[in-house]
Amino acid sequence: MSSIWVKAWMRTPKVNCGLCGRAACTGFARALVVGQLGLDDCPILGLLDYRNLRAELEAMINGDSTPRMGIAPELPEGGVLFTQPCKDTNDRVMAELSLHNGVEPGESMRFAVFDPRTLCDLMNCLQSQFDLVKCSRDLGYGRADVDEMNITVLQDGRINMRRVKNRDQVMNVFGKLERALVGATICNCCGCDLLSILSGCVEPVDGDRHTVYDAGTNMSIDEKRAQLPIRRADVELTLDENAEHALNLIRSLADHLESGMAQLLDGSIKLFRAASSEKARCSLVELITNPSLYGNETLLLKVLALVRVVYDALCGISELAEILTFTPKEAHDAILKFVSLAQSGELALQLEATDDQTHVLAYAHSLRLNRAVRLLQEWVR
Numbered sequence: 001m002s003s004i005w006v007k008a009w010m011r012t013p014k015v016n017c018g019l020c021g022r023a024a025c026t027g028f029a030r031a032l033v034v035g036q037l038g039l040d041d042c043p044i045l046g047l048l049d050y051r052n053l054r055a056e057l058e059a060m061i062n063g064d065s066t067p068r069m070g071i072a073p074e075l076p077e078g079g080v081l082f083t084q085p086c087k088d089t090n091d092r093v094m095a096e097l098s099l100h101n102g103v104e105p106g107e108s109m110r111f112a113v114f115d116p117r118t119l120c121d122l123m124n125c126l127q128s129q130f131d132l133v134k135c136s137r138d139l140g141y142g143r144a145d146v147d148e149m150n151i152t153v154l155q156d157g158r159i160n161m162r163r164v165k166n167r168d169q170v171m172n173v174f175g176k177l178e179r180a181l182v183g184a185t186i187c188n189c190c191g192c193d194l195l196s197i198l199s200g201c202v203e204p205v206d207g208d209r210h211t212v213y214d215a216g217t218n219m220s221i222d223e224k225r226a227q228l229p230i231r232r233a234d235v236e237l238t239l240d241e242n243a244e245h246a247l248n249l250i251r252s253l254a255d256h257l258e259s260g261m262a263q264l265l266d267g268s269i270k271l272f273r274a275a276s277s278e279k280a281r282c283s284l285v286e287l288i289t290n291p292s293l294y295g296n297e298t299l300l301l302k303v304l305a306l307v308r309v310v311y312d313a314l315c316g317i318s319e320l321a322e323i324l325t326f327t328p329k330e331a332h333d334a335i336l337k338f339v340s341l342a343q344s345g346e347l348a349l350q351l352e353a354t355d356d357q358t359h360v361l362a363y364a365h366s367l368r369l370n371r372a373v374r375l376l377q378e379w380v381r
């Protein structure tokens with residue numbers, strides 16, 4: 001059965017515009033469920049076409065399905081909770097590990113450890129390194145096999161391994177899994193995943209820092225670097241011969257974004273397909289899990305966060321192209337004004353009050369472009 005957060009997210013507009021103060025609707029859904037934000041904080045839910053979703057969300061938050069806060073457990077050194085012999089074989093052991101999301105033991109946990117959608121996006125990138133990778137976005141449950149070993153990943157951060165050879169194998173596999181999946185850990189202050197926070201699009205709530213900066217069990221996030229803009233020069237300097245690959249991925253997505261915005265503005269766009277970000281995402285996960293690059297996690301996760309923002313902007317272009325198709329020509333100028341401002345990164349995160357549904361949606365989707373353009377401006381600076 002889906003968790004309350006997944007159920008709430010399924011009823012959000014899924015526009016990921018950031019007008020509610022969260023980078024994406026997943027963060028809004030979590031903040032709504034725990035009462036940090038209200039339905040009125042999402043202007044899209046105020047539109048006529050979204051009234052059913054709003055009513056369903058209202059029923060959810062007024063019902064008795066509010067989750068109870070958990071308490072962050074004690075983590076043993078290295079995150080290994082225990083090992084014991086497997087019941088079905090004498091020469092293999094079982095291990096239960098925990099991925100830390102930055103909440104200190106004994107403190108209240110507002111949310112789960114993993115964002116299920118981000119978790120599955122990242123897990124699916126492990127196909128080349130593990131066999132039989134499966135992940136359920138509804139349940140926040142992942143599974144992978146390697147060398148007779150069975151691994152399960154749970155939404156609460158636990159990673160169970162069965163039929164493991166020895167402790168070295170446990171730590172070796174955990175090291176890779178942790179680096180691949182830490183981007184999906186949820187911040188206890190705002191309900192956003194680490195990748196959203198590393199993109200710089202979410203301010204901390206209830207305090208002066210994001211708790212998820214302390215995520216990681218056998219690796220750590222460099223908080224200072226996490227708060228700096230991500231720049232091409234840093235990647236070139238830090239990753240040496242591995243840099244070219246990462247740079248090419250960003251270049252190709254950025255070109256696609258640029259040509260999409262130009263097509264919107266010159267009226268040549270009919271149907272726009274967002275380029276798949278999967279290849280770029282998985283290439284970066286491969287770099288993050290490469291032991292020779294251990295120590296560069298924060299930088300690589302920031303590049304991954306950038307890829308995700310640019311991909312989201314490409315999805316925004318598809319939506320804008322569709323809006324233009326169904327909107328009378330005389331209304332196009334107002335929409336294209338938003339796109340034009342977004343093209344130079346000058347669209348403000350402030351929506352003027354209006355009842356015009358097309359206007360609000362065009363603005364919201366243009367904000368997705370604006371966010372990507374701003375990050376890309378920093379990237380090349």
Ligand code: SF4
Nearest residue numbers: 017018020025028042
């Ligand atoms: S304001 Fe935008 S990001 Fe926030 S919930 Fe609404 S549609 Fe999603």
